[in-house]
Structure formats: C-alpha cells, structure tokens
Amino acid sequence: xxxxxxxxxxxxxxxxxxxxxxxxxxxxxxxxxxxxxxxxxxxxxxxxxxxxxxxxxxxxxxxxxxxxxxxxxxxxxxxxxxxxxxxxxxxxxxxxxxxxxxxxxxx
Amino acid sequence: xxxxxxxxxxxxxxxxxxxxxxxxxxxxxxxxxxxxxxxxxxxxxxxxxxxxxxxxxxxxxxxxxxxxxxxxxxxxxxxxxxxxxxxxxxxxxxxxxxxxxxxxxxxxxxxxxxxxxxx
Numbered sequence: 001x002x003x004x005x006x007x008x009x010x011x012x013x014x015x016x017x018x019x020x021x022x023x024x025x026x027x028x029x030x031x032x033x034x035x036x037x038x039x040x041x042x043x044x045x046x047x048x049x050x051x052x053x054x055x056x057x058x059x060x061x062x063x064x065x066x067x068x069x070x071x072x073x074x075x076x077x078x079x080x081x082x083x084x085x086x087x088x089x090x091x092x093x094x095x096x097x098x099x100x101x102x103x104x105x106x107x
Numbered sequence: 108x109x110x111x112x113x114x115x116x117x118x119x120x121x122x123x124x125x126x127x128x129x130x131x132x133x134x135x136x137x138x139x140x141x142x143x144x145x146x147x148x149x150x151x152x153x154x155x156x157x158x159x160x161x162x163x164x165x166x167x168x169x170x171x172x173x174x175x176x177x178x179x180x181x182x183x184x185x186x187x188x189x190x191x192x193x194x195x196x197x198x199x200x201x202x203x204x205x206x207x208x209x210x211x212x213x214x215x216x217x218x219x220x221x222x223x224x225x226x
Contacts, residue, residue, distance in 0.1 A: 046214040056212040096154035
C-alpha cells in the first residue's frame with residue numbers, strides 16, 4: 001500500500017496570503033495525484049488531478065505541482081472560503097490512499 | 108447536472124448487515140467505473156471499493172475485504188454496497204464517488220449516508 005504523508009498538519013495563514021501544502025508518496029506515483037478540499041459537514045470537493053490540472057470550476061488561485069513522490073498544492077491568495085482541510089490522494093495503485101490532511105486555518 | 112444520492116445508512120448492531128444504495132444521474136452511468144469511500148468521525152477519507160463499468164473487476168480495501176460486496180445495476184443507474192459482519196470501526200459516513208467524468212472534467216461525491224455500528 002502506498003502511504004501518503006501530508007505536511008504540515010495545520011497551517012495558519014492570514015487572508016490574502018499564500019499557502020503551500022506538501023504531500024509525499026512512499027513510492028513513485030508519477031503524476032497520478034489528486035487534491036481535495038473539505039469544509040466542515042461537507043463531502044470532499046475535487047480540486048486537482050494529474051498533480052497539476054484544475055478541475056472544472058476551480059479558481060486559478062489553486063495550483064498543483066510535482067511528480068514522482070513529492071507534490072505541492074499552492075493557494076496563491078487565501079479567501080475566506082479556502083479555510084478548510086485539504087487531502088491528497090494517489091490513484092496510481094490499488095488501494096487508492098489519502099493523506100491524513102492539512103488544516104488551513106485563519107491566523 | 109451530475110448527482111449521486113446515497114441511501115440505506117442507519118444504526119446497526121455489531122455483527123449485523125446493511126445495504127447501501129447510490130442513485131446516479133446526469134451522466135452515462137453504464138460507461139463509468141464507480142467507487143465507495145468512507146470517512147470515520149474526525150478522520151480523513153478512506154477509499155474502500157471499486158467496480159468497473161461492466162462489473163467485471165472489483166477491488167476492496169483490506170479493511171473491508173471479505174465482508175463488503177460492491178455491485179451495480181446499469182439498467183437502474185444504481186450502485187450498491189452490501190456490508191456484512193459490521194464492526195464498531197466501520198462507523199462512518201459512506202460516500203458514492205464517481206471517477207473523472209470526461210464531459211464535465213470533475214469527480215463527484217454524493218452527500219453521504221451515515222452508518223453507525225453500536226449495541
């Protein structure tokens with residue numbers, strides 16, 4: 001099973017600032033990585049696939065990068081609605097696995 | 108508009124069974140694989156099962172292998188999860204999850220159905 005490790009566990013950021021979230025895979029997953037956002041009481045929301053391709057309707061302030069084992073999600077200028085928990089997920093191998101999440105909170 | 112609507116959750120005793128359903132609409136269900144995922148209280152999501160479009164291939168997470176069975180009825184645009192020998196650690200919100208839908212460039216999750224395993 002591929003283990004996905006996210007850091008940091010919590011990120012405190014002021015509105016308008018940049019947030020950088022990291023995700024590491026225990027083995028190479030090429031670019032078979034997705035990012036999700038989850039607000040309290042809601043289902044996860046699909047943000048990015050292929051490590052860097054935004055899903056339909058996702059604002060351009062969200063960007064993803066990386067390949068192999070190291071990946072990054074960047075939110076260029078945090079808006080109020082962006083404070084949430086973010087998960088990475090690999091879909092290179094079975095079972096599909098998620099990271100433990102990074103909570104982006106208001107500083 | 109793509110919609111996934113789960114049903115069938117509830118309170119069940121340890122060792123009991125439950126069958127979840129997911130009604131899909133807004134896309135050509137019969138041409139896409141489908142998935143179930145779950146999220147225990149205060150935890151991250153966990154993928155638990157996958158079924159190909161024709162039901163020819165299924166996968167399970169180790170945590171549910173041998174106890175849960177995924178199935179689908181393409182004529183009814185429906186996905187199912189039969190859950191047997193339920194344990195307390197199966198308590199979670201269960202989600203029906205699409206793959207990337209090529210016509211909309213999105214992955215869809217249902218609203219979830221809560222399964223509580225407790226005596």
